[in-house]
Amino acid sequence: MTDTTTAREVRTGLFIGGEARDTADRLEIVDPARPGAIVGTAAAASEADVADAVAAAKAAFPAWSAMTAQQRAAAMAEAIAGIGEDRDADAEVLSRENGKVRFESWVDALVFELRWNLALQLADEVDTGSTLPTAPGIPVRTEVQHQPLGVVTVIVPFNWPIAILGAALPHALLAGNTAIVKPPPSAPLATTLVVQRVAEKLPPGVLNVVTGRDAQMAGLIQSPDVAKVCFTGSVNGGKRIMAMAASTLTRVTLELGGNDAAVFLPDAILDDTHLDRLYAAIYDTTGQICMNAKRVFVHRSRMDELVAGLSERLSKAKLGHGLDEGTTMGPLHQPAQKAFVEEIIQEAKDAGADVREFGELPGGDLAGGNFLRPAIVVDPDLSLRVVTQEQFGPVIPVIPFDDEDEAVRLANDTWAGLCGSVWTADPEAAQRVGSQLTCGYVWVNDHGATRLDLRAPFGGMKQSGLGREQGIEGVRAFQDTRSIATIDPEALAAMAH
Template sequence: MSLTVQKHRERIGLPDGSLLVDGERRQARSGRTWTHRHPATQEEIGTFPVAGAEDVDDAVRAARRAFDEGEWPGLPVGRRARLLHRYAESLREHAEELRGLQALDNGVPLSFGTVYAGSVDVAADVFDHHAGWIDKAGGETLPPYQGGDHLAMTLREPIGVVAAILPWNAPFLLFAQKVAPALAAGCTVVLKPSEHATFSVLRMVELLVEAGLPGGALNVVTGTGETTGEALITHPAVDKVSFTGSREVGRRIVEASAPTFKRVSLELGGKSPALVFPDADAGMAGMTAMGMVTLGLSGQACVAHTRALVHRDVYDEFLGAAELIAASVTYGDPFDPGVLSSPLINERQLERVLDLVGRAERDGARLVTGGVRADGELAAGNFVTPAIFADVDNGMEIARQEVFGPVLSVVPFTDEDEAVRLANDTEYGLGAGVFTADAARAFRVARKLRAGTVGINGFQVEPHLPFGGYKQSGLGREGGRSAYEAYTELKSVLLPLTDELM
């Protein structure tokens, strides 16, 4: 019997697959549409417009009017905060529906939709957190540096029109991380969801409109990166671009920002190391690292610890625990509570992962388990069995490329200095993990790692902590006060308190 998700689609239904421009629903001027196919079954789920340059121009102009002339930027801070808090509660109330839409979008199982990092709860908490900054993140008053009778102060003002471009793998969290601080700061937004995870985002937008957001404050253009995304990042009336995705697209955004000096926030992936020291619980470390690489998103997470740097004394114990996790991963209908992981998002990514696995074997890495396409009932889907490579040299391609699939590379080390050197020997710097029973070592190593977030004996998402990367993992941070401030401009004001010239 073939796997199917159509019965779930009929039960849940889909939100209106239209553009949202200045509060009005509409189709693309060209009439072009995208048909979304489910990654687990290749079944057609639904269609939505592919916004072209004219549609994007309409949306940006609507956001520009809403910012320059509309009510949202000047709305009293108490009302703005109450609206966003109200929206956060609405998200929680619709959590089950949204999890179902995500499963129809990207195949992420409902079981992962209840894990905090992949849940609707984390999105609601992000909105609550940023709503809390609205009446707190002001400027400063400073004493006159040169003396005299005047007042020196700074003001924080919204940056303007924001282009927010989402990936497909974590639509709840990443919608919140971009839209919440932008709206909290008083910006207006043109949002482009991924073509591989559109319907869950459209429903989140509907709920925000229902919460009372004024027309034009949030506009939505659906479509592909090549057409819709390119028109958005190059539009001269966009003041800031916030993007999560590949380094290649990130470089294009930086290039496109140059003519008008757009502000840019980029989160561009990683090849995050987990450093496992001999005094650590190596079994727990192996299960944790392999779980991050396989469970839920099937390794399609930018911060997954895909490089395990393991001390030789606990190497075999670590591998044994990682193999247990690999053997326990289940695939299939994402609505089945027994299914623990997802398919790869499309056939192109499936082929890329299988190609990287083959090249790693040719480079001399030892394939311990997995790394093949699933067959039988799963043959129509983009499923790859969890792979573990042992005896990996840190210079191998499999240890340097972001695979974005269920593949763990295990690299041996001898001492702390070597572990830190190997961990930092990468173009990326998004996340890292340190596994040790020695608190002093944990903090010492964390300080030496060139990574934006370091977890000690575990890893979790916190809405109030900044998240982002060093080196080629991106620019700027999402989460916390720093994210709110990234959607503002800082203005200095000098006010004389006498009639004398300053």
């Protein structure tokens, strides 16, 4: 067990144009589990620092984009080498600033490396274009090519910041862009440490890190020298980014919130393996994952069985500091989020819903931390906010249905379209129902971030976002397409006759 009361404070700076930079203004980062405990401080960039980062990335772009994709991949492979040597220390810092349990923080850093290396496997496809031959009435041979955009800003959230960065950053760099990473202001330390170690091994300006207050960050979005912004966060945050980007017609990829439906058909398998998967899909990171299950729809004949299975697991939940031995659920990251989740749970209680809460709040120096007892809301009114809004906390509504058509209708009756899942022993039923869910990613008999295929395109529909990350689609999102047409004299002559 780590003694987090005496752990050293972490101090991080900016990294711009290949050089570390300190700032007089600092962000104070607090431990969400222990009120008043300071984890460390991060540099708070000024508008001038932001402008310098954009200028450094712009200056590095010509040489970096002139390389072949294979040359960039080789440089990136060298830059990521050895990143895992500090993973234990990175995970400890992330748990202290984020609140989640150590193992999740360790996996967070691991997934960044996995995604980076999977992206490098796409190097041979990056520059691959196509040729349109001459055709009747079109006397040209046209080459369709892909080219990088320029300077890209990647903005990541607090919950899985390092892993989420891996879904976009390596693809942007491999495509030939230079990048500026903006870690989350409430939990920037571990992300900054990891990215700087990679950036130090790349040519100066190719990869930059800027932390600070949002009020000084507009240049990362609205500078005419920024070609694209890739943002992961809340729906409202995505709307703000999109509105800001509109002033310069800066492109955006937005990976936003979800209200994921998990649909359990009458023949769903509810053994320990599948119930463990469901529990993790709901309560991992204290429910603070965009692609967690947020609404469970279960055939009425299996309702009691599913609720009992979740209740059994929740009865074993141990709330505590993320670095403490035996802790299975940490605090919520922000007091405001704790207050919101408390509010929607109380609203459900006031409406007469069957709300079942589990676990004990920790005491001692953790009393007053952002802890919340995990809960199930059984058969709530569908108008309650615990159903209609993204909870982003340790609570789930479990809702019965009577037939398949009703289940699909209820699952799709939401503003969101990030992910969904179908649980059934029948592969044909899984395909039938899964293909009707209006969302960007569907699991069968599983759900959640730990089961994501890191090679597959990922992104949302409806208000869950724009664009796709991962895979060759993720690379193309950081490229533009151009056509080069060359006159074919023979085809032109044939037209003249």
